[in-house]
Amino acid sequence: MLLVLAIKTLVLGLCMLPISAAALGVGILFAGYNIAVSRNPDEAETIFNGTLMGFALVETFVFMSFFFGVIVYFI
Structure with missing residues (x-):
């Protein structure tokens, strides 16, 4: 049982990696917006409309990853 909990915690931690990558991606996205404007x-x-669409796409993958990690951890 302890091994299963350890694996679930590891999966939850690994699902947090896209959050850091998304923060970097959003920074690059809005830096490109500032240069273009x-x-x-x-x-x-x-x-700006295109930038918001890109931002929404990036954040969608972040939320999907986060919810996947939470579902794996609690089920």
């Missing part, structure tokens, strides 16, 4: 300020709204 500074080069072409007239298209700021269009670029």
